[in-house]
Amino acid sequence: MNHGDPRTLTFLFEECARRLPGHAALEFEGELLSYGELNRSASRLDHFLRNSGGVRPDDRVAILVRRPPDVVIAMLATLKAGGAYVPLDPDNPPGVTQRIVEDVAPKGVAVEHRAIVNTLMWRNS
Secondary structure (H helix, E strand, C coil): CCCCCCCCHHHHHHHHHHHCCCCEEEEECCEEEEHHHHHHHHHHHHHHHHHCCCCCCCCEEEEECCCHHHHHHHHHHHHHCCCEEEECCCCCCHHHHHHHHHHHCCCEEEECHHHHCCCCCCCCC
């Protein structure tokens, strides 16, 4: 890819998913996700973020997810929606996570239920 290439990361990923849908894109603890599966999962979350979450281009989406495959899905979905992802560490103390979220003011939050165990939930006012 040239530095002057106007294609985006999501465009290039989707092109790969179209050309090699059955090929392994991601492996974690013995679980394989193909490019097609990864693209479908990210597209589902992308549609949810845009249609239900109201995420628009340049909006921030916080990602509070522990499992690496789900982190990748949430990152791709956020990029597909035109947003910027803000990764949050589920192991941070709840107060740290809350301060980050308050400072960043994300339009949406992608949360994995396993990541919020023992984590303080907050309300965006």
